[in-house]
Amino acid sequence: MARFKFGLFGTGRGIALAQDFLSLGCELVAMCDFHEARLNKAVNWLKTDAKCYDNFDEFIEHDMDIVILANFFHEHAPYAIKCLEKGIHVYSECISNGTMAEGVALMEAAEKSNAVYMLAENYPQMNFNMEMQKVIKSGNLGRIVYAEGEYNHPMHYEDLNMRRLYNYFPDHWRSWCPTSYYVTHSIGPLMRATGASPKKVSAFAAFADPVYRESDGIQVTDSAAIITTYNDDKSVFKVTGCAGYGAHGSFYRFCGTKGQIENLRSAPGTVMTRYNSWEKPEGSPVKLLYEASYDDPDIAKISKSGHGGSDYITARIFLESIEKGEQPPFPYNVDAAIAMSSVAILGHRSILEGGKSFEIPNFREEKWKEIYRNDTLSPIPGSDGTRPSIPCSSVPNSGPNEEQCKKFFDEIKDMPVV
Template identity: 50%
Template sequence: MGKLRIGVFGVCRGTQLAESFVLAGCEIVAICDRYTSEHNHIESCINMLGKGIAIYTDFDEFINHDMDAVILANAFHEHAPYAIKCFEKGLHVFSECNSNATMAEGVEMIRAFEKSNSVYMLAENYPQMKHMREMERLCKSGRLGKILYAEGDYDHFMDPIYPEIQHVYMYNEHHWRNWCPKTYYITHALGPLMKTTGATPVRLTAFASFAPETRELATASHVGDRAAAILTQNDDGSVFRLFPWSEFGGGPYSNFRFRGQWAQVENYFDTNVSLRYSAGYAPDGEETVQVYDPVLDDPDKEIIEKCYFDGRDYLTARIFLDAVREGRQPEYPFDIYSAVLMSSVAILGWRSVLEGGKPYDVPDFRKEEDRKRYENDNLTPFWGMDGSAPTLPCSSHPDYEPDEALLENYRKLMKGFQK
């Protein structure tokens, strides 16, 4: 097979991903983004990929370009409709987190996928961090015994005290980050737990921590919560505790922890690993308590060491490209059913928050009865592509609105800048 030809939709995050695909031996043949002003990354994308690249502003024209696969790096809540268009064209899809923003989209996406020959992969990159790979190796070695409980956090405080954060990440009032409920950005927290343990959530409950901005800053966030915890019961009897996109002080500090029958392991000060056995359970020659910086063991070590972000995007791209070249779907939990299930945990987790922690069963969209139950469930906390208003509150206090002074400061900050 010759070089795979890739198109990139959304060039903010998409530029970073394109770099990894080039390192993995692909050719980026086309990019698509509606903005061509200096506020976006088109310029840096062209600088990196070369001036000959085809540039589109319209997705429907873009997918007519001669190519094998599309990287979906557009708005967080708008991946599903574009994935479906790719399936209809027989294009392979590498989709940023999350796969879908409503339950109905999850059903529709899976139905369209099953009619296509496309390879679909959730581009969840946290399982490829060096310390995560080490914790997965330890858990899979059996040394911890059965994993009874695991924790996954994605912690990233976008502090409005720094105006540049607003410019880069929340550059208009309806931007998805200003309306993203705290259970939704889930794949960085849940993906590594599913990958490491093989367990799948079947039931959940959730609660949020409400602490809206009170300082005289510039923000248009309607969220008000700083974090939400989801607790899941899993198909193997274990339990997960998740903090999808939390904004705690002292971060960013995304923690993962696996507690087994005989031992437990967690990341410690970001990338170190802390492994603790019960007394008498350490294998011969091993200390009962160990803290260490794991050594990267990978055939592409030299490339990975050159990459930003620990090489985690490169490794994620490699999983996708291997699947495409071998004509199969990527392994659990990057396949479409796992991807949509993660989105269901995010969406139903939010329903649970809004209903005082009411438990929800997590549907399995391999089953027709589960599809039927959710095929018309279009509730969303986000603004629609057609300008339609959200149909669900994005704050655990449903009447919460940011103070008018904060919004006014935001509008002043963004004057002449908003896309």
């Protein structure tokens, strides 16, 4: 008998997520995507006879314990709420909510539901991040007072093969997603390792003048959001959101009162600890470099899973939480998920308002719910045709014009998007 019956909503990234749930002993019973070619691809890849839907409200009526939300980046919350209302456990891709109002609604739905809600943030489960968590937990570095998270994912603007998959229609979220919004991969590992949660945010954008390249249909012209958070344990984080400058990689650094640990920019799987000579642990050198590796009984399955195996471990955390009858650990629970989304959304507002500091709301409190209940501002077009209500870049209207966009989308129009 299957461990759990699950449904998949969104069949791009969703295919890889489904593979992990299958290897964790779950059964895929239903899939939903309104893009027929993508849905067909999922059927073939997953070799499944799961029932296929093109409409979420029909899909959600299918008998299942879990729904994986892998639909458009900024539209997870309304569907998470429908699942929670039906008592279906939710595994939501990042971010949890695309607007502050959705954050309020998501919290209210979670408060009323017995179902488990988990943000599927996988980067903390990369082997080097897990190694850094272990060292920090040992206490050898002292109290962590400052940490940095950098997630940098540039893409070649002429790589049409990638672009046709990544921003395949003019209003696709990847063209409009401000750099601060894709924040969970830079801040998630810091929150996981330290247990600290952001209380205030302010940010500036690093603007990349778009004239240096031909249009690729991308409206966002900032290459990074440099976000600072002040946290509930009085520590400070500096994170990038999703940066797009040269060159690719994910890097983290934790500074404690006695020493520091980071993964190397030249070799991300290698971690380096450095201590004050007068405070180093007994028998340890002042500086130590070593390769991080998983010490895990599921290593065979982990090594076949995406993002260095972190996808599998993240899904396993979720299933174990359901089995224990608990909400997932910090920072995958709904409170931390909404806090990360608030860093994304209010970080962008800070950029638009010259670096102004915003408090991160606690939606467990009525006061904060009332402040943000009707705040639907969004820089990303909705799939229902809603237009952006605020600019997506620090320099408004600096993206490609209509003619440039048309040229790009004409180029990819006959290419398959799966």
